[in-house]
Amino acid sequence: MNRTGFLAWPFLAGVAALVAVPALAAATLAFTEFSGVQPPRFTGLDNFSRLVADNALWRSFGNTVIYIAIAVPLRLAAAVGAALLLNRHRAASTAARPLVYLPTVVPDVAYALLWLWLLNPLYGPLAAAFGFSGTLTDPWGARVSLAVMGAFQIGEAFIVALAVRRSIPRHVYEAAAVDGAGPWFTLSRLTLPLMAPVLALLALRDVILSLQVNFVPALLLTDGGPRYATTYVPLYVYRTAFRYFRLGYASTIALTMFVITALVVYVQYRLAKRWRLAA
Amino acid sequence: MTVRLSGISKTFTGHHGPNLVLDDVTLEVPEGSMTVVVGPSGSGKTTLLRCVAGLEHPDHGAIEVGGRDVTALPPGERDVAMVFQDYALYPHLSVRDNIAFGLKARKVARDEVDLQVRRAADTVGLEPHLDRLPDRLSGGERQRVALARALVRRPVAFLLDEPLSNLDAELRARTRIEIRSLQRALETTTLYVTHDQVEALTMGDQIALLRDGRLEQVGDAMEVYERPTNAFVARFLGTPPMNLIPSRLLGSGNGTLIGVRPERMQLVEPVDGRVSGEVVAVEPVGADVIVHVRLEAETVLVRADTRDAPRLAETVGVAFADGDVHRFSEDGSRLA
Amino acid sequence: MTEGRAVRSFAIIFMGAVFLTPLIFMILGSLRAPGLPPPDGFEVIPRGLTWDNYNTVFAFVPLGTYLMNSLIVATVAVPVTVVVASWAGFAIATATSAARRWLVGLCLVTLMIPLSALWVPRFVMFRWLGLLDTMWPLIAPALMATTPFYVLLFALAYARIPPTLFEAARLEGLSPLEIWRRVAWPLAVPAAFAVAVLAFAWHWANFIDPLLYISSAEKLTVPVGLRALQTLEPTNHPILLAASVMVTAPPVVAFLAAQRAFFARTVGV
Numbered sequence: 001m002n003r004t005g006f007l008a009w010p011f012l013a014g015v016a017a018l019v020a021v022p023a024l025a026a027a028t029l030a031f032t033e034f035s036g037v038q039p040p041r042f043t044g045l046d047n048f049s050r051l052v053a054d055n056a057l058w059r060s061f062g063n064t065v066i067y068i069a070i071a072v073p074l075r076l077a078a079a080v081g082a083a084l085l086l087n088r089h090r091a092a093s094t095a096a097r098p099l100v101y102l103p104t105v106v107p108d109v110a111y112a113l114l115w116l117w118l119l120n121p122l123y124g125p126l127a128a129a130f131g132f133s134g135t136l137t138d139p140w141g142a143r144v145s146l147a148v149m150g151a152f153q154i155g156e157a158f159i160v161a162l163a164v165r166r167s168i169p170r171h172v173y174e175a176a177a178v179d180g181a182g183p184w185f186t187l188s189r190l191t192l193p194l195m196a197p198v199l200a201l202l203a204l205r206d207v208i209l210s211l212q213v214n215f216v217p218a219l220l221l222t223d224g225g226p227r228y229a230t231t232y233v234p235l236y237v238y239r240t241a242f243r244y245f246r247l248g249y250a251s252t253i254a255l256t257m258f259v260i261t262a263l264v265v266y267v268q269y270r271l272a273k274r275w276r277l278a279a
Numbered sequence: 280m281t282v283r284l285s286g287i288s289k290t291f292t293g294h295h296g297p298n299l300v301l302d303d304v305t306l307e308v309p310e311g312s313m314t315v316v317v318g319p320s321g322s323g324k325t326t327l328l329r330c331v332a333g334l335e336h337p338d339h340g341a342i343e344v345g346g347r348d349v350t351a352l353p354p355g356e357r358d359v360a361m362v363f364q365d366y367a368l369y370p371h372l373s374v375r376d377n378i379a380f381g382l383k384a385r386k387v388a389r390d391e392v393d394l395q396v397r398r399a400a401d402t403v404g405l406e407p408h409l410d411r412l413p414d415r416l417s418g419g420e421r422q423r424v425a426l427a428r429a430l431v432r433r434p435v436a437f438l439l440d441e442p443l444s445n446l447d448a449e450l451r452a453r454t455r456i457e458i459r460s461l462q463r464a465l466e467t468t469t470l471y472v473t474h475d476q477v478e479a480l481t482m483g484d485q486i487a488l489l490r491d492g493r494l495e496q497v498g499d500a501m502e503v504y505e506r507p508t509n510a511f512v513a514r515f516l517g518t519p520p521m522n523l524i525p526s527r528l529l530g531s532g533n534g535t536l537i538g539v540r541p542e543r544m545q546l547v548e549p550v551d552g553r554v555s556g557e558v559v560a561v562e563p564v565g566a567d568v569i570v571h572v573r574l575e576a577e578t579v580l581v582r583a584d585t586r587d588a589p590r591l592a593e594t595v596g597v598a599f600a601d602g603d604v605h606r607f608s609e610d611g612s613r614l615a
Numbered sequence: 616m617t618e619g620r621a622v623r624s625f626a627i628i629f630m631g632a633v634f635l636t637p638l639i640f641m642i643l644g645s646l647r648a649p650g651l652p653p654p655d656g657f658e659v660i661p662r663g664l665t666w667d668n669y670n671t672v673f674a675f676v677p678l679g680t681y682l683m684n685s686l687i688v689a690t691v692a693v694p695v696t697v698v699v700a701s702w703a704g705f706a707i708a709t710a711t712s713a714a715r716r717w718l719v720g721l722c723l724v725t726l727m728i729p730l731s732a733l734w735v736p737r738f739v740m741f742r743w744l745g746l747l748d749t750m751w752p753l754i755a756p757a758l759m760a761t762t763p764f765y766v767l768l769f770a771l772a773y774a775r776i777p778p779t780l781f782e783a784a785r786l787e788g789l790s791p792l793e794i795w796r797r798v799a800w801p802l803a804v805p806a807a808f809a810v811a812v813l814a815f816a817w818h819w820a821n822f823i824d825p826l827l828y829i830s831s832a833e834k835l836t837v838p839v840g841l842r843a844l845q846t847l848e849p850t851n852h853p854i855l856l857a858a859s860v861m862v863t864a865p866p867v868v869a870f871l872a873a874q875r876a877f878f879a880r881t882v883g884v
Contacts, residue, residue, distance in 0.1 A: 004705060004706050004710070004794070004795070005710060005714060006791070007702035007703065007705055007706040007792070008702065008703045008710075008718060010699045010703070011699050011702065011703035011760050011763075011766060012703075014760065015721070015763075017755075017759075018733070018755060018756065019733065019759070021740065022733045022736035022740055023732075024736075025739055026733075026735065026736040029735070029736065034739075036739075085623070085626055085630055086627065086630070090627075092631075096627050096630055097874075099634045099635050100630065101870070102634060102867065103638070105866045105867055105869075105870045106637075106638070106866070106867065107862055107863060108822050108838065109820070109839075109842055110841065110858075110859035110860075110862045111637070113841065113844065113855050113858075114856065115637075116855075117852045117856055120849045120852065123850070123852060125640055125644075152634060152637060159878075208728075208729055211729035211732075212730050216822055216823075220845050234731035237731055237732075237734065237735070238734070241735045242738075242827060247739060250734075251735050254731075254732040254733070257729055257731070257732040258732050261727060261728065261732070265724075
């Protein structure tokens with residue numbers, strides 16, 4: 001049936017035009033000075049030496065790592081926990097499943113504005129309920145708040161985890177029950193190991209997603225503050241490119257992101273592969 | 280260590296309303312013996328087995344394993360081991376870890392686990408494959424892993440759910456014998472479920488026939504084959520199935536069914552006064568042929584030697600000895 | 616046993632409630648009268664309930680124009696996304712195993728690329744093509760099925776159809792496009808429905824593309840338009856929440872309408 005291959009061409013053309021061409025453009029512009037007004041001017045490795053010395057960039061990179069360290073485990077745990085809790089055929093599960101997905105379909109901007117209200121020290125319900133004040137004016141308060149916010153928008157990971165959990169044959173669990181395995185033994189020796197390859201993939205995707213999901217809240221809630229605590233890489237790129245119009249240098253950062261992403265993907269891929277062999 | 284089921288009933292509620300799958304089933308598997316539960320698909324035999332395992336809970340009735348009432352116990356506390364039809368191997372664990380799983384779950388000491396796993400693997404000939412994952416095993420090897428996983432636990436009872444149905448014919452015949460001799464050697468009480476009457480007749484110390492959730496007959500192979508309690512049992516066991524001929528076609532009164540097995544019938548000259556009819560089909564089955572003889576609206580099957588096979592459309596007579604006749608009433612129950 | 620069930624039921628209800636809470640606060644907050652002093656402690660139902668915020672917001676921002684622009688983008692982008700994703704998914708499901716591995720690999724790699732790395736080069740590209748400050752950069756992602764995730768969803772749905780069905784249709788003399796149109800598509804309508812809803816939610820929420828590529832106020836879509844309200848004083852936040860509710864409602868309603876098909880298609884429950 002490989003005669004159907006041509007039906008993939010529109011998609012492939014789209015990927016070429018919107019991903020491959022821009023990636024090549026970034027790789028070229030990375031070696032230029034380009035403000036958008038004059039044509040790009042080749043400057044060799046100048047941008048790269050600037051990048052190495054750019055403390056603000058490395059700070060935003062460190063902020064991103066902090067965000068990943070808090071948000072990814074939180075999001076993954078929430079998604080897997082919800083999937084395991086809601087996988088059974090029961091009326092309550094059926095009703096709760098769409099609710100878990102619901103925050104994910106809330107537009108990012110509306111969601112960010114909602115949290116702007118929730119976290120407001122004077123009017124916000126959270127402040128009133130838990131006595132928070134100045135969450136967003138404290139660097140760590142802001143960092144944690146943004147990560148917690150993200151832990152509600154886990155719909156896709158939840159769906160994937162749910163699908164994986166449901167793909168484990170029922171008989172395997174029945175065999176374990178007859179074998180005398182308790183709930184904890186079943187979870188740690190059966191369910192989680194069987195889900196692990198996909199969970200690794202989800203974690204990887206979430207790490208990469210973290211390079212962009214926090215852009216909207218960082219822009220709208222904290223504007224990168226306080227004291228640059230929530231200036232993440234995407235926000236930094238945005239400011240460099242569209243506030244200061246250093247399009248050449250922004251491309252250098254983008255290219256670096258490509259390279260780092262490729263490295264992360266490669267390392268995780270190797271780990272996942274080795275892990276699978278060991279299992 | 281008997282397994283005793285008394286008055287087991289179970290109803291499933293599906294989209295089409297309640298469905299009684301087990302109806303007051305009472306059955307005893309004597310200590311150290313093998314009872315085969317056989318029946319057509321949908322007869323409730325797997326549900327019966329799952330009730331013993333604790334994977335289903337009967338609505339009524341009690342289950343005893345080794346003199347202990349286990350009706351309310353979870354599966355892990357019943358001290359039974361089960362072999363699933365699809366084997367239900369843990370896909371991420373090696374053969375070794377699959378076999379060890381139940382022992383580890385019970386926190387058996389590591390040295391002891393190693394020893395028992397090796398012993399069980401040895402029994403079923405899996406030693407060379409201990410470090411493989413299930414997806415690298417053949418169907419027969421997987422089946423052995425499932426068996427070893429049951430053996431290693433040294434349970435009070437084995438429960439086997441159609442363990443041979445996913446094997447090819449040759450392997451099935453071989454494994455049938457292996458399971459049986461293994462069971463004899465271990466003397467572990469075993470409940471074995473199958474839809475295959477040959478398996479049932481060859482393996483069971485005791486055979487229990489289940490239809491629509493009701494036990495139709497329980498007995499050894501000889502009993503159920505030679506003295507079926509009703510027309511269903513008579514036709515279910517044996518290939519081709521027993522002929523059931525309305526008595527008026529044989530000129531022996533009205534209102535009863537005359538049952539004669541095809542291999543107990545003979546083809547004879549069609550002389551007057553004898554039951555005779557036209558040959559409508561001749562099926563070769565190796566040394567024998569199955570001859571289909573039309574008697575009015577009925578077709579009678581006769582097993583004959585291939586060398587004596589009649590031609591199609593020939594008129595033949597059929598004969599049988601009185602001692603080979605089973606009589607059933609029209610509703611199917613045995614008369615005398 | 617029954618105790619475990621009770622604990623589990625409670626956990627399920629709690630889980631559902633936790634994920635519903637943000638939306639409830641959004642709605643309740645939008646009903647609060649603006650200009651009031653801060654509440655004294657935690658109040659669930661605000662004092663002075665009012666629907667006025669839903670009118671007032673139009674005085675702050677031209678929400679009607681933004682809604683219209685968003686609707687235009689979604690109307691073009693969603694069908695294009697569904698067709699492109701469906702074709703590519705069908706090609707994957709019926710490809711030889713080598714081609715399938717290559718296409719799925721491409722989808723996964725594309726999913727892994729951080730979009731923020733593409734902002735600048737895309738901006739340069741759109742500028743060079745003279746497409747800045749038009750709707751096209753907003754619709755463009757539909758050409759690559761919006762996200763390869765949707766392609767994979769279709770591929771999964773089509774992979775569940777027995778391949779002999781496609782082979783039978785081929786023997787009947789149907790062209791690949793006809794096989795897609797008459798056999799594959801009708802058998803996976805729920806998947807298309809699910810992808811359409813997700814794509815709608817994606818395009819409706821798309822904030823970054825209009826932020827980067829649209830400069831005229833009258834061409835903005837809802838998410839960027841909404842951003843202007845961010846500068847409101849906290850006492851006027853209820854107005855901002857009213858706007859948020861209006862922007863959130865379409866994708867939420869679409870999702871709830873489609874959730875059965877969505878869960879059935881993606882996880883088979």
